[in-house]
Amino acid sequence: MNNLLKGLVSRTAWYGLFILAIIQALGPIIWMLIGSVKTSSEFYRDPWGLPATPQLSNYIEAMSQSGITSGLWNSVTVVLLGTIILAITAGTTAYALTRYRFSGEKLVFSLILLTMMVPPDVLIIPLFTVLRSIGLLGNLFGLAFLYAASGFGMATLLLRGYFISIPVELEEAARLDGANFWGVLRHVVIPLSLPGFASVLAIQAMSMWNDLYLAFVFVRDPALATAPVGLLSFFQRDSINWPFLLSALATLTLPVLIVFALLQKRFVEGMLKGGIK
């Protein structure tokens, strides 16, 4: 009986701690979602309580602001571009490093290491002048290339990990059946590494989507600002329409949460592998 009671108490205590941990993690998200469907006066009266009736119209109102829709649109564009550039460059490099021995391989590896040692964050001023001299300063193309370059090292190493797990025999069999290089890629390599490929790209796309710093420094034109940069200027105003801001922020957050919910374990796994290396 005593043991049973002790077990019950410790169990309750652990769950209690765990609930606290969950609250600290989810609190801001829940606050944002609830706040995003309040009326302004409700928000000021009771910023932490529930609304009488959820105001979904806040979202419609936020979306009708050209600044916010264009920000989201710019974000989508730059993330798509950046992800495509990254998929091509990291994919081909990773494949070469998996299936070929060539002189210069070591050099490629040390360059990959270098990309992880020197993130663009410390190079912003030289990057600024380089981008200006090739005409990529202040536009979304330049930003997309920067994002791809900053994710390149980690993505290549992770993708190599997935490619290595594909048996060479499968590729050779396809080759014997008359498939050329692209055929092997299309019918063997890409399908077999797709889950890994998708998770690597999803993680990179998330950090592009969430980036503030590079977008803030390199794209100064308000018409081309990405959503986080645009919303930052809303946020740093003296008078903030909170429900309105929160519904815009929720719109920015929901796609990430959906992708995370879909990929879950895989996403986390990729993040860990990328982190440990």
Add this chain to the structure above:
Amino acid sequence: MKQITSKTLYGPYLLVLPGAILIGIFLIWPICYGIWLSLYNFDGMNISGEASLANYIAVLMDKDFQNALSNTTIFAVITVVGKNVLGIALALLASIKLPGMKSAQLLLFLPVTLNIVVIGAFWTYFLGSSQFGGLLNSGLEAIGLSQYAKSWLSTPGIALIVLAFIEVWRWAGLHMLLFLAGLQSIDPTLYEAARLDGAGKWARFRHITLPALLPIIGASTIFALIGAYVRSFDVVWVLTRAGFDTEVIATFIYREAFTYGRFDKAIAAGLILTIFLSAIFLITRLIKPKGGQNE
């Protein structure tokens, strides 16, 4: 492992080419160009003067840089300790075998996926004046500690610490996952043997768990250092706009270049940071073989 050695039209060099171009333009060129530029006077447009190390000396002697460096170091110390301690605590909590714990691990990771503007909006509100519903200050007032209520993000000496706490909170889920992976690699029979030898909970933690987690503590520390020295612009800028008390190296670099037009000094400061970071990286590479981690 087996490699394809047959000569194809699409040789490895052709495959490496797109990546090489990307890295060449967006990493190698800026590094080399930056090193060269840092030796001259450069206002963003015109290059002038004789090659010298004057910019580096000017940065190191600059009171604002020294202030930013010391702020960044305080920020780094708090976040390194905080991320490790909170990461281990959350990992221990999340590894307790009770129903429902597994799926809850993913929930604890969620703050990592949040945009910095969302984080900024929440903490600005949470830490704000009680008049406008700032939860921390109203809580303090409710329990009779109103003398401790303050504007947390603009009080000198406090704001930087608060920023470090927010940074720890933001990344705790990632560090938890790192430590969870470490915990799972510990052989459970070790604990059993220690228990039979009469080792208590704390002794088991000290002599089994902690030594096994050492390589992870190393990795987690590097993350935290990079977070503090390189990636701290957004959290500082969004929450405080980087006043004197919360100026970090990243915001110093930004201000030197884009507010004062001293591009030469900004580049030199960035390169000093790069050298510092590379040193950390190389040191850990040299220590690593002992841990036995392989690619």
